[in-house]
Amino acid sequence: MHPSLEAFALAAGLLALGAALVHRFGFPPLPVYLLTGLVVGERLHVEDLEPLPSLGLLLLLFSVGLEFGPDRLRELSGKALRAGFFDALALPLGFLLGLLAGLDLRGALLLAGVIYISSSAVIVKLIIDLRRAANPESEVVLGVLVLEDLVIALLLALLGVQGPVGFLGGVALVLAYFLFARFLGPRLVRFMEGLSDELVLLLGAAFTAGTALLFHAVGASEGVGAFLSGVIAAGLGLRERLEHLFGPVRDLGVALFFLVVGAEALGLLRGLTPWAVGLVLLGLLLKLPLNHLGGARAGLGRKRRLYSALYLVPRGEFNLVLGALALGQGYPLVAQVAVLLVLVSIPLGALLIRFAPEIAQALYPEEHPKKRAKRAEESPVE
Amino acid sequence: MKVEEVVLPGVGRKYTVTVKSGDRIVIVVHHSGKRELQYFEAGEEDEPTVALDLTDEEARELGAILAGVLFHPEAVGDTRSKLGAKVIEWVKILPGSKLVGKRVGDLALPPGAHLLAVDRPGAPLIPHPGPDVVLEVGDTLVVAGSREAVEALKRSF
Structure with missing residues (x-):
């Protein structure tokens, strides 16, 4: 028997148990995957689970590219763009914070990215699971996430490479892909329409993995490669089909990925300094007022502003990509901050989003009773 | 009647339907096929009065009823x-x-x-x-x- 069978059975069982536990309380399962990893930690042989978790991350980035690609920018409303602008102020502030923490320019930029980027994947899942999609603030938050993902993909393309050769190689690759989509795309789409779902699934997998590999080969980040292949696939009009086909595979991979992140975090966090903890707290606090202000500029009501700021707390996939990059380039402090932010912000963010109505009620208590009184006045007339 | 359509990346599409009385219905069509309905009274911005979840099949049935496929009144407007x-x-x-x-x-x-x-x-x-x-x-x-x-x-x- 292959050792991965035992690890997989154990991991899937634990994840299912955790998800079932929180499901009873109407709570989204994602934070539980992380916490399960933290608890099980070194007793689980996570390396036996490979390559599922690594592929899970690539597929996650692929579907983020699929859904949050730059072609969405055209469909965004002005209010989301205004909110996104205030949100982006976290970048210069994070950069400053990095310089103050004694990092050099590259390290400070990495830290800025870590603080700036919220997790589209986690937030979308929370919004759907908690049935908030129809709310006005969700539109603004999702628009902000489109901008964030675009900015961070550019930042990663810039920082992911060492030296000018890698950078030029990355830029050339991106250009080649866009030209490919532009000129061969329409013909390819017609061809794909006649193919079976299974074939499209396999081709999509080959395309994503191949692009990631190609990016890695030129010294760029494979995460950016996966993100870009999602963007290209969306540009080819394959969004709905691939989303539908990849959804279940990706969800399994992502669950295992977050389990592994939790399990491996222990090792990384052992050398934790107060500096890192302080930066994590500052990072969490920094974005709240910015997004609150952005929500106000987007024309949201007082409560909805607060909601939108709370929604953007969770950090996730791109933080882990940035963290891995920082570790590889010799910035263990940034990597610690990145991973710790994910560990703290996902459960915390999930709680904040879940209880956002209660928090708003506690902060602005006068709003509801007034409304009830108004309704009560109206009803006898009817 | 006014209909606004917005894309919700990762979720689906959102339609805001404002009827003559000023009441609004917000409909979210998820990628999964699920529909979320929220009803807002006229002048009410923040809190929906009711919310309803429909499966794809239920939504289609409801749509057929609304479109008058099953029963079409002889004259629309006056009774x-x-x-x-x-x-x-x-x-x-x-x-x-x-x-x-x-x-x-x-x-x-x-x-x-x-x-x-x-x-x-x-x-x-x-x-x-x-x-x-x-x-x-x-x-x-x-x-x-x-x-x-x-x-x-x-x-x-």
């Missing part, structure tokens, strides 16, 4: 049923109508139009109203006759 060329119509007396305070006996009904009943809120139906019945605001007159006569009667209100 009216057809009796061949004759019609029966329910006509409500609104505040400011000339008919308020008039006796049924004094009504100048166009030839061919007949008053079948007066439906007064909170009171039993008055069938074959006698000439002494005085009309009030809120009454609904049940009128029958040829289409022309009934239309003429409605215009005289």
Whole structure:
């Protein structure tokens, strides 16, 4: 028997148990995957689970590219763009914070990215699971996430490479892909329409993995490669089909990925300094007022502003990509901050989003009773 | 009616339908096929009065009902049923109508139009109203006759 069978059975069982536990309380399962990893930690042989978790991350980035690609920018409303602008102020502030923490320019930029980027994947899942999609603030938050993902993909393309050769190689690759989509795309789409779902699934997998590999080969980040292949696939009009086909595979991979992140975090966090903890707290606090202000500029009501700021707390996939990059380039402090932010912000963010109505009620208590009184006045007339 | 469409990346599409009264219905169509419905009263921005989740199948059924596939009223707009060329119509007396305070006996009904009943809120139906019945605001007159006569009667209100 292959050792991965035992690890997989154990991991899937634990994840299912955790998800079932929180499901009873109407709570989204994602934070539980992380916490399960933290608890099980070194007793689980996570390396036996490979390559599922690594592929899970690539597929996650692929579907983020699929859904949050730059072609969405055209469909965004002005209010989301205004909110996104205030949100982006976290970048210069994070950069400053990095310089103050004694990092050099590259390290400070990495830290800025870590603080700036919220997790589209986690937030979308929370919004759907908690049935908030129809709310006005969700539109603004999702628009902000489109901008964030675009900015961070550019930042990663810039920082992911060492030296000018890698950078030029990355830029050339991106250009080649866009030209490919532009000129061969329409013909390819017609061809794909006649193919079976299974074939499209396999081709999509080959395309994503191949692009990631190609990016890695030129010294760029494979995460950016996966993100870009999602963007290209969306540009080819394959969004709905691939989303539908990849959804279940990706969800399994992502669950295992977050389990592994939790399990491996222990090792990384052992050398934790107060500096890192302080930066994590500052990072969490920094974005709240910015997004609150952005929500106000987007024309949201007082409560909805607060909601939108709370929604953007969770950090996730791109933080882990940035963290891995920082570790590889010799910035263990940034990597610690990145991973710790994910560990703290996902459960915390999930709680904040879940209880956002209660928090708003506690902060602005006068709003509801007034409304009830108004309704009560109206009803006898009817 | 005003319909706004917004893309919700990662979720689906959101439609905001504002009807004449100012009430709004927000419909989110998820990638998964699920539909989320929220109803907002006119002037209410933040809190939906009701929310409803529908599966893809339920949403299609509901859509068919709304589109009138299963049952299509003969005339959309006024309550009216057809009796061949004759019609029966329910006509409500609104505040400011000339008919308020008039006796049924004094009504100048166009030839061919007949008053079948007066439906007064909170009171039993008055069938074959006698000439002494005085009309009030809120009454609904049940009128029958040829289409022309009934239309003429409605215009005289």
